[in-house]
Amino acid sequence: MIITIIGTGLIGGSLALSLKKNGYASKIIGVDASEQHLHQAKEIGIIDEMASLAVAVGQSNLVIIAVPVNIAPTILLQVLDVTTNQVVFDVGSTKAAICSIAAQHPNSAQFVATHPMWGTEFSGPQAATSNAFSGKAAVICASANTNTQALEKVQEIYTSLGMHLIYMNANEHDVHVAYISHISHITSFALANTVLEKEKEGDAIFELASAGFESTVRLAKSNASTWMPILRENKENVLDVLNEHISQLKKFKSCLEKDNYTYLTELIENANTIRKVLDR
């Protein structure tokens, strides 16, 4: 199968490497706004060829859109404009906007909105890996309009990568990822800024930073061109979660201010029940 990957960074690049590795892709054509990324992707072996969007789509059986969520809807419309019988799917972290825009296109039946639940704090072709997706969840936001064959093709691809499929609508997806992913990024960004603000001299954090700190602040390395648009697109849900998170932090603050250590213990013990999620 000939696959076009639009966006040859962390997610697109990792899908390309994985689908070449498992034999699903016979050829990968790369499309990217960044010449540098295209050349890196070619060098690393993520893509076999590079082409313009229209030429690449015309030569492919399948098109994967893996660009930042603010650009994805525009790219999708360009792809659907030249789509005949190709299956098209995106992999973005927000789903409401792209699903709503896709629905208005005459070729929308060829499109499946998806979100493979994997990522790292790194970006670009050089961050791509061929072992990323196995065992993870892939969310599929199918619409009533989606072509059955297109849906089955996308199911087949994610299953071939060892992923399990979860179905929800775009709005449900966007609420859940606000909790599961977007707020984690904001807390990491804010934690990094807290430490950087207060530990101006820097030496102490260089010396003392241990595994716990690295773990909570790791996502703070995630790049702005990916994450600003995600937070903007999912603004309403993210604000809901952020308000709840700030109010949870204020409970800890209030316990310390009022020396209420019984309640502080309860808050910690309640947090411990997250084990049932993490150790499943």
Add this chain to the structure above:
Amino acid sequence: MIITIIGTGLIGGSLALSLKKNGYASKIIGVDASEQHLHQAKEIGIIDEMASLAVAVGQSNLVIIAVPVNIAPTILLQVLDVTTNQVVFDVGSTKAAICSIAAQHPNSAQFVATHPMWGTEFSGPQAATSNAFSGKAAVICASANTNTQALEKVQEIYTSLGMHLIYMNANEHDVHVAYISHISHITSFALANTVLEKEKEGDAIFELASAGFESTVRLAKSNASTWMPILRENKENVLDVLNEHISQLKKFKSCLEKDNYTYLTELIENANTIRKVLDR
């Protein structure tokens, strides 16, 4: 060298295993308020014998106090009461209280306050590991009163474990760990509570939770009997950091509410500079 470990949990147990492995300890005597932990520690091979505090100290060259920070000062005084020429050190996550209490004891010269910068979200003897400390920092809060030989012995031990030594006074230590460790725990606890509060049905987080979420919320599994006392002991510093952290989170909130995405990008890019700490 015969070593008494008081508190055979994660840190005490890991020190015991590591010091047996590298040949530093010829025998480890365990002291623990929990009979169950003592028996587990014996079974696992963390300790060779168990004894009462006074008997254990009397038979040892070195005493390591690895109990929760609210109990450590009381234990330290009991140990110093029966100390002749033994070297005594603690490994607690706060240092001001124990240093101040130690200073009033006639045998305080035998005591060195320390904090090896390693831990996990697990606790108890079964969480102990023999490969924990190498490459990490050990903070030493020596006082003017500390016996030189005692200090050298403690330096030798941490160096034998492959740790690098950092010297600061107790108050400096407590400020820095509020940033590097204590706030990370609070944000993880609060993040867990946020998700648990909102995702009552639970299924979605079970299915969707990915590496980013697990990373930021991992510390939320840390137990209350260790962490409530740490947060209480270091209350003033923790409140300073927590206030700063809440104000950093409010900047993200304000950006989203006011659609100020230029500033949101700046906040994320500033957070990205934490790389210089993490990737050192």
